[in-house]
Amino acid sequence: MASLVDFLLEKQFVTEEQLAEAHSKQKEMNRPIEQVLVELDFVRDVALTKLSAMLFKMPVVALREEAVDADVAALIPQDLCLRYAVFPIRKEEGVILLAMGNPRDIIAIDDVREVVGEMIKPVLCSRNEIYLFIDKYNQGQVASATFTESVVTEAKEKENEKESSEVSQLAGIDIEFSGGERVNIEEGDDESDAETSPTVKLINMILADAIKEKASDIHLEPREDLLEVRYRVDGDLRNIMKVPKKVQAKMVARIKIL
Numbered sequence: 001m002a003s004l005v006d007f008l009l010e011k012q013f014v015t016e017e018q019l020a021e022a023h024s025k026q027k028e029m030n031r032p033i034e035q036v037l038v039e040l041d042f043v044r045d046v047a048l049t050k051l052s053a054m055l056f057k058m059p060v061v062a063l064r065e066e067a068v069d070a071d072v073a074a075l076i077p078q079d080l081c082l083r084y085a086v087f088p089i090r091k092e093e094g095v096i097l098l099a100m101g102n103p104r105d106i107i108a109i110d111d112v113r114e115v116v117g118e119m120i121k122p123v124l125c126s127r128n129e130i131y132l133f134i135d136k137y138n139q140g141q142v143a144s145a146t147f148t149e150s151v152v153t154e155a156k157e158k159e160n161e162k163e164s165s166e167v168s169q170l171a172g173i174d175i176e177f178s179g180g181e182r183v184n185i186e187e188g189d190d191e192s193d194a195e196t197s198p199t200v201k202l203i204n205m206i207l208a209d210a211i212k213e214k215a216s217d218i219h220l221e222p223r224e225d226l227l228e229v230r231y232r233v234d235g236d237l238r239n240i241m242k243v244p245k246k247v248q249a250k251m252v253a254r255i256k257i258l
Helices: 004-010 016-029 033-039 045-056 078-084 106-116 127-137 145-170 198-212 245-256
Strands: 086-092 095-100 119-124 173-176 182-185 217-222 226-233 236-244
Touching: 004 016, 004 033, 004 045, 016 033, 033 045, 033 127, 045 119, 045 127, 078 086, 078 106, 078 127, 086 106, 086 127, 095 106, 095 127, 106 119, 198 217, 198 236, 198 245, 217 245, 226 245, 236 245
Parallel strands: 095 119
Antiparallel strands: 086 095, 173 182, 217 226, 226 236
């Protein structure tokens, strides 16, 4: 099985240059290479988690919905949790349930098993969520409802800050499709809503328009200062729209996880 990093390169989520930069900073950041890519904004955590689920054929577990045992959480030192992006959840039938950003990391599993002296059952979780739990737990908060709620609240606040920034980058785009229909991405559109976010809204309208025009292909063609969208209809390429360059990465990332 290909590694997650190989998978990211194959699917063109990251470039060789970005990977080299991430490797150069990995020791300093004390994070798995995948998390370094996330923290350098080379790939989104949500995309990385979905790709992990695809590659490993595993469901994603929402750590915030799990009952965390404080005694079990205390078994693994913080530096080890940070190094491997892991967080112990609880013990079930003598086996420790371990949240992992990469549940196929055999070295991480072996190192954790040696420390705790117990069998490990890895489950796939969002890396960002794992690091939030590590941070909150090591501030001395107990694994109770209050602990979990505080983690969830902080996660939502951080995500909202990031999404608000992304919405402002997309705001003001006014595009006319081949049939005369227009879409305007307003400042108030909610990027955190999978159905109404600006990027999703734009991609959905392109797909719907392409179907209406009976297009066999949709071409997203990067230019120096814009992204050109063209359809192939009856063998001919038709110019459909020009999208600001700043939207290109978000559109491509969205299409890759459809």
